[in-house]
Amino acid sequence: MLLISEWLSPGVIRLxxxxxxxxxxxxxxxxxxxxxRAANRAKEFAVLSIASTLLxxxxxxxxxxxxxxxxxxxxxxxxxxNILLVPLALRNARSEGSLSPRKYTPDIARSFAxxxxxxxxxxxxxxxxILSDRYIIGxxxxxxxxxxxxxxxxxxxxxxxxxxxPMLIAIGPVMVHxxxxxxxxxxxxxQTQLTRYFAMVxxxxxxxxxxxxxxxxxxxxxxxxxxxxxxxPVVAAGVMLYGxxxxxxxxxxxxxxxxxxxxxTVIAATFQVTVNLLLVPKYGYPVAAWTTLGSYLLLLxxxxxxxRPYMEWRVPWRDLVRIVAAGVTMAVILYAGFRWFxxxxxxxxxxxxxxxxxxxxxxxxxxxxxxxxxEFAGELWGRRxxxxxxxxxxxxxxxxxxxxxxxxxxxxxx
Numbered sequence: 001m002l003l004i005s006e007w008l009s010p011g012v013i014r015l016x017x018x019x020x021x022x023x024x025x026x027x028x029x030x031x032x033x034x035x036x037r038a039a040n041r042a043k044e045f046a047v048l049s050i051a052s053t054l055l056x057x058x059x060x061x062x063x064x065x066x067x068x069x070x071x072x073x074x075x076x077x078x079x080x081x082n083i084l085l086v087p088l089a090l091r092n093a094r095s096e097g098s099l100s101p102r103k104y105t106p107d108i109a110r111s112f113a114x115x116x117x118x119x120x121x122x123x124x125x126x127x128x129x130i131l132s133d134r135y136i137i138g139x140x141x142x143x144x145x146x147x148x149x150x151x152x153x154x155x156x157x158x159x160x161x162x163x164x165x166p167m168l169i170a171i172g173p174v175m176v177h178x179x180x181x182x183x184x185x186x187x188x189x190x191q192t193q194l195t196r197y198f199a200m201v202x203x204x205x206x207x208x209x210x211x212x213x214x215x216x217x218x219x220x221x222x223x224x225x226x227x228x229x230x231x232x233p234v235v236a237a238g239v240m241l242y243g244x245x246x247x248x249x250x251x252x253x254x255x256x257x258x259x260x261x262x263x264x265t266v267i268a269a270t271f272q273v274t275v276n277l278l279l280v281p282k283y284g285y286p287v288a289a290w291t292t293l294g295s296y297l298l299l300l301x302x303x304x305x306x307x308r309p310y311m312e313w314r315v316p317w318r319d320l321v322r323i324v325a326a327g328v329t330m331a332v333i334l335y336a337g338f339r340w341f342x343x344x345x346x347x348x349x350x351x352x353x354x355x356x357x358x359x360x361x362x363x364x365x366x367x368x369x370x371x372x373x374x375e376f377a378g379e380l381w382g383r384r385x386x387x388x389x390x391x392x393x394x395x396x397x398x399x400x401x402x403x404x405x406x407x408x409x410x411x412x413x414x
Contacts, residue, residue, distance in 0.1 A: 011071070018075040025082035026052070032089035035096055040173050044092050048085060055081030115256050122262040125269040129295055132273050133280070133288040140281040149285035151221060152228035156209070156235030163201055164243040171198075175250045184311055187254070192314045195247050199316075199323050200368070202240040204359045207327035209233035211335045212351060215343030231289035238289070241296040248303040251311025260306050268299040319368065326362035333358055 005013050029052050036045040060077025063069045069076060093099060138146045171194050179187040209216075213232040217225065252261050272295035279287045304313055334355050341347045363369055 022075045022078040029082050029085055029089055032093050035093050039096050115258050118258040118262040122265045125265040128269040133276055136276045136280050137285045145285045148228040151225045152231045153235050156232040160236040160239035168246055179254045192316055196316045196319045199320055203323050204327040206233055206237045207331040208355045209236050211331045218343040219345050219348050234289040234293055238293040238296045241300050245300040245303045248313050251307035255310045264302040268295045271295055322366045322368035325366050326368055329362040330355055330359040
C-alpha cells in the first residue's frame with residue numbers, strides 16, 4: 001500500500017496504520033476464538049465473539065460521535081475493543097497449551113502451511129461468489145439496481161445465517177472429534193445425522209420465505225426496495241445449499257484435501273461470474289440471485305462427488321422428503337390463511353408463530369420426527385430434572401439435540 005501511495009488519497013494513507021493495528025488485534029482474537037471452538041469450549045468462544053463485537057462497536061460509536069474522529073474513530077474502536085480482550089484471550093489459550101516460542105516446530109508449521117495455503121484462493125473465490133454479482137449488476141444495470149438487489153440479498157443472507165452459522169461452527173469440531181476418536185464409520189453416521197438436522201431447521205425457513213417475503217419486505221424496508229421481495233427465498237436457499245456443501249466437504253477436510261476444496265470453490269465462482277456476465281445485462285438483477293443459487297448447487301455437487309473416495313456422505317433422502325413435505329404444507333396453509341391481511345408487524349409476527357407451530361405439527365404427522373426426539377422434547381418442555389431420565393439420557397440427547405433448534409431457531413430467524 002505504501003509503494004502505491006502516490007495513487008491513494010491522503011485520507012486513505014492516514015488510515016493505513018490504524019487499519020493495520022485493527023487487523024492484527026482483531027485477527028488475534030479470532031484465532032483464540034477458534035482455539036476455543038476446537039476445544040469444544042462454546043462458552044468461552046461465545047464470550048470472545050460477542051464481547052469483541054460489542055466493545056468494538058461501543059468504542060467506535062464513542063470515537064465517532066463524541067470525539068469526532070470520523071473514519072479514523074471506527075478503526076480505532078476496533079483496536080481499543082480488541083485490546084481489552086487480549087488478557088482474557090491469552091488466559092483461555094494458555095489453558096489449552098503452551099504459547100511459548102520454544103514449543104514451535106518446523107513440522108507443525110509445514111503442516112499448517114500445506115493445509116492453509118490452498119485455502120487462500122478458496123477464500124478469494126468465496127468472496128467472488130458473494131460479491132461479484134453486485135459489480136456486474138452495477139456495470140450493466142446501474143447503482144439503483146444494485147441497491148434493490150443488495151438490500152434483498154443481505155436480508156435473505158442474514159436471516160438464514162442466523163441459523164446456519166451457529167450450526168456450522170458446532171459441526172466442525174464434532175466431526176473432527178468423532179473422526180479422530182471413534183473412527184470414520186461413526187463419523188459418516190454423524191455426518192448423515194447432522195445433514196438431517198441441518199435440513200430440518202433450514203428448509204422450513206426457505207418455504208416460509210416463499211410466502212412471507214412480500215409482507216416482510218413491506219414491513220422492514222421502504223417503498224423503493226419492496227419490488228425485490230421475490231429474491232429473498234432464492235438467496236436463503238442459496239445460503240442453505242452453501243451450508244450443506246460445508247457438511248458434504250467434511251471428508252475432504254478430515255483428509256486435509258484442501259487443494260480439492262480450493263478447486264471446487266474456484267470452479268463454482270468461475271461458473272457464477274461467467275453466467276452473470278451472460279445473463280444479467282439482458283435479464284437484470286433477479287437472475288443474479290438464481291445464478292448464485294446455481295453456483296452453490298454446483299459447489300455442493302462437487303463437494304459430494306469429490307469427497308466420496310475419502311469419506312462417503314450418505315444423504316438421508318427419505319428424511320429430506322418428509323421435511324420438504326412438512327415445509328411445503330406449512331407454506332400452503334400460511335398462504336391460504338394470511339393472504340387477505342394487510343402487512344403489518346403484528347400480522348408478520350402472528351404469521352411466523354403460526355408457521356413454526358404448523359411446521360412442527362406437519363413434521364410430526366409425516367413422520368419426520370423420531371420417537372426419541374419427541375420424548376426428549378417433552379423432557380425439555382416439562383423441565384424435568386436431568387437425572388430423572390435414566391442412564392441412556394446422554395445417548396438420546398446426542399441423537400435429539402437439534403430438536404431444540406427446530407423449535408427455537410426459526411423464530412429467532414424470523
